[in-house]
Amino acid sequence: MLVVYVLEFLLYAALVFGLGTQVIVPLWKGTVLFPIFRKQGKLERVLTRAREETEEASLEEDLAKEIDRGERIRAGTRRRGSRTES
Numbered sequence: 001m002l003v004v005y006v007l008e009f010l011l012y013a014a015l016v017f018g019l020g021t022q023v024i025v026p027l028w029k030g031t032v033l034f035p036i037f038r039k040q041g042k043l044e045r046v047l048t049r050a051r052e053e054t055e056e057a058s059l060e061e062d063l064a065k066e067i068d069r070g071e072r073i074r075a076g077t078r079r080r081g082s083r084t085e086s
Helices: 002-029 041-085
Strands: none
Touching: none
């Protein structure tokens, strides 16, 4: 009887694992359901990574522009401040 309980537990564990990896995780990440049946799963992961890298590069570019803008404002303020003192 113990063997039946162990097999039943393993079956339930496999069902929970399958539900988690094929339904819950894809819903959480915003990808397709049941990725095990899709050949394009790898391409979708690559596409997701490429989009993330594009977004990251865009943010880095915006950050660099803001840093340059801040430095120009600081340099202009210093010049104006030194002119008024003279």
